[in-house]
Amino acid sequence: MSTAAETTTTPTIAPAAGPAHPVRRHLGWLLAVAVAVAALNLRPVVTSLGPLLDQVRVDLHMSGTVAGLLTAVPSLCFALFGLAAPALSRRFGPTVVVTAGMAAIALGVLARSFSGGTAVFLLLTAVALAGVAVSNVLIPVVIKRYFPDRVGPMIGLYSMALSVGTAAAAAATVPLTKALGGNWREGLGSWGLLAVAGLLVWLVTLFLRRDRSGKAEAPAAAAKLPILRSRTAWALAVFLGLQATSAYATMGWLPTIYQDAGVSAGSSGGLLALVMVISVPASFILPNLAVRRGDQGLFVVVLALCGIAGYTGLAFAAGTVSWLWACLVGLSMCAFPLALTMIGLRARTPGGVAQLSAFAQSLGYLISIPGPILVGTIYQATGQWYLPLGFLALLLIPQMAVGLRAGQARHIEDEA
Structure with a gap:
């Protein structure tokens, strides 16, 4: 059993007999940096495109239907490519696959900025999203394997960096594009440089690791579980799906909700940024608190109540104390880092985490696809936001x- 002193020293990777070698201690810190840099790159692929979508459509002669398809492609790619992650991890090892994922993100983001047609643009976007998908699934596995005593802090670091990347791409893409001459190609392509930096960090980490071969990592994911038998796995998948439904609907429609309530376009964009920014510190603190409890049900309830209050306020008083509703909705969206934390806690081994992460995230993203579309359909049919926002509040x-079920102190190995 680890002592208190051991749990607060420099992170070490992979159990080893005797004192940690200085190289291994430094490698622990390098791997922590690699996790954070990877997280920064997992959302700009999507959130940098939205502000420039009109320019992209005109320049590539993209139809409205295809542009609408682009909003559903991320969830679909996350679901489909995420399913392949455990098999790739068993074959090559999780760090090798995440490094390849970083390479796919860098290639896709950089190359699509030079594409001359819609088909090539979609294909290269899918390449980048494939890298995001496998990294989504396997970074929690890397954390479980190399930081078993620091799952909470590392998931917190990962979630915080994810939120920073999401907010930065949404807020900075347009100013960055203007500073580079106003062409969308430079604006989108510039995020590929961040991906290249992430790839370099992972390549260095991979080179310095003592267990560089895929064979050394394979036993962690070798035992394939009948995960469909686990009620906890199903509960986590549905929890992630419902959370993603609210998150994507909020990110897609919140500025319109505020503008319909009389808030200016500039202020509505700032309020959307507030929703994402409020989750940055919360995404770091929440996993650290959640991992200290055997049961995470209390956090599930508190976040859901924040969301219900936030959506109710938006429905009836969006133009009044607008910042309060944005903060409450932003807090409710922290259900995602909570879900990541529970994935790390609900399996005993990195291999179990890989299978649980792939199953829960892939099924969850599939569940989330119809939600934002349904919200838009209800709004178009009624012309008001009462029913769409009521629908989002009801989903909580x-x-x-299901979050209360997923938060119980159980392991999928026992159920499966």
Whole structure:
């Protein structure tokens, strides 16, 4: 059993007999930096495109239907490519696959900025999203394997960096594009440089690792579980799906909700940024608190109640104390880092985490696809936001129910 002193010293990777070698101690810190840099790159692929989508459509002669398809492609790619992650991890090892994922992100983001047609642009976007998908699934596995005593802090670091990358790409893409001459190609392509930096960090980490071969990592994911038998796995998948539904609907429609309530376009964009920024510190603190409890049900309930209050406020008083509703909705979206934390806690081994992460995230993203579309359909049919926001608030009740089940102190190996 680890002593208190051992759990607060420099992170070490992979159990080893005797004192940690200085190279291994430094490598622990390097791997922590690699996790953070990877997280920064997992959302700009998507959030940098939205502000420039009109320019991209005109320049590539993209139809409205295809542009609409682009909003559904991320969830679909996350689901499909995420399913392949455990098999790739068993064959090559999780750090090798995440490094390849960083390479796919860098290639896709850089190359699509030079594409001359819609088909090539979609294909290269899918390449980048494939890298995001396998990294989504396997970074929690890397954390479980190399930081088993620091799952909470490392998931917190990962989630915080993810939020920073999301907010930065949404807020900085347009100013960055203007500073580079106003062409969308330079604006989108510049995020590929961040991906290249992430790739270099992972390549150095991979080179310095003592267990560089895929064979050394394979046993961690070798035992394939009948995960469909696990109620906890199903509960986590549905919890992630309902959370993603609210998150994507909020990111897609919140500025319109505020503008319909009389808030200016500039202020509505700032309020959307507030929703994402509020989750940055919360995403770091929450996993650290959650990992200290055997049962995470309390956090599930608190976040759901924040969301219900936030969506209710938006429905009836979006133009009044607008910042309060944005903060409450932003806090409710921290259900995602909570879900990542629970994935790390609900399996005993890195191999179990890989299978649980792939199953829960892939099924969860599939569940989330219809939600934002349905919100838009209801709004178009009624011309008001009462029913769409009521729908989002109502979804938090089953999210709370399945979250309470997923938050119980159990392991999928026992159920499966």
